[in-house]
Amino acid sequence: MANLSQIGDFQQIPLTIRQHPYLMDHRFEDNAVFPAVEAMQILAASAKTCFPEINTELILNADFDKFLILQRDQETIEGFNELSRKQDGTIESKLVTRMKSRKLAILRQKEHVSVCFPSATTPEAEFPSFEKLISLEGKTFSVSSRAVYRELVPFGPSYHNITGDLLISENGVMANISAPISEASTDPLGSPFPLDAAFHAACVWCQCFLKFIGFPVGFEKRTIFRRTIPGNGYIARITPVKTSPEQLVCDLWICDPKGGFFENIAGLKMRDVSSGRRKPPEWITNMQSLDSEK
Template sequence: MENLPKIIDETQWPLEIKIHDPLRDHTFQGRIVLPAVETMQLLAHATKSRVPDIHTSLIQDIRFTKFLFMDADTKTVDAVHEVRVFDDGTVRSRLLTTFKSKKNSITRPQEHAQLLWTRNPETTPLPPYDSLLGLEGIGLEVPAQKIYQDLVPFGPAYQNITSPLLMTGEGGLCSVSGGVDTLPAGPLGSPFPLDASFHAASVWGQHFMGLITFPVAIKKRLILQPTVFGKTYLCKTIFIKKESDSLFFDIWILGPDGNICEGALGVQMKKVAPLDSQPQPPMPQEGKKDLE
């Protein structure tokens, strides 16, 4: 049996989550839900302040285990940040809240997310630049306005696909914005480009698989050059496989200079709601099409 890393330290601290106005644009079923990208940013900042020698350029084994819902008038959320340090040098962060059982009034912890940091990040091979600029197969375009009006109905702060989304069976390609500087800066860069890439994956899943999905896990996130507010990026979302009610993607985000800024590998998008009707984007166009 493989030797598993042993915990050498475990500590919990109170963590206050401030609900900034942009977060009120990120809703599901009529309630604010903490975005996956904001959860990662929150844990990166909190963990770096406790364990300064972790590398935030590589995050592994990311799991979004339960939505953190908030009411519309919520100002802050009292949460718990747990840090476990292992003997192999890795550090696991967890975001917890507490809830009271309706049956017996016992207070229990509820995990919302966890992820793994390292002090010695590994090198990950990058895909050839040319492979990220186009898509193979019969393509169709979905206007950004349609995406945010009908398919991913978030408010303005989270409407950051800025070009038509080009889709084929291979995946999706679009321009995404670094967003407006309305949130505190964090060690992972602007949260908006990766968040918009999840929207692209969701639209792809709705059209090709008939599933409405949210991100629930990421095998590995690489940050080579943190994205910034106000800039435009190119995002390629590559479909990998379908397992049960989950779709898996690799995502790459390129900067204005053409260099890869970040990648999210093994992104698991899981069904969260039935799709009542199939989206009706424009008719497909033949051949391979590149976005400038």
């Protein structure tokens, strides 16, 4: 904390982010990009050291603004957690980096992820019926995890954490997901891999029913009831709430096979961030009219 910059309720914590090799498997187009789930982990841990009264099990108003591009020749990334107290008492936390302009001798600041943490309160526990959660109504299709990672979410093997077949219908997606044992930190939010895999499932739904490749760009509320643990398997369920040609808004649950609830995201937003450059393969956009499985 000796390097903390503080002016009133604005504080800036320097961050040195270790660039583990597995992160290079998290990709967008030709670049490796730092996962939003990892950014939330880092922001929560560093914000808690400065404002110990916050509740990191409840994350509000997340905004995934700009990709943080990873370079293979770097071992660490230097950045900041910019913290400020809002009028309602919540703490806004932003992951920012600075780089020198190639043409001008000035530093440019990029904001990558922004979240808010409320003061310490117990997360609301209004759980749906587990039996209903794992049941998909309507015509259901099966997509193998091999097809997901070969053609729909072309990440490297460290992020192949949908296991078996993904089940999809117009009413949502259900997938078995895993939390692999790795170098990733699990403090304070749990393993980052199950939530990332749940995002992959939501991306598949976007491709099938909205015909765009959706990336998570933010959410209204994330509630962590229990931390996901490396080495364990979970179930992800995504339920569409509102759709448009440009965006999916959905709710997301992560539970274990015995019916224990671990996480919920309300108001997850998925959009095409490629400006239309990337398109889903025809077989997934045509799946609604087919009886076959992929």
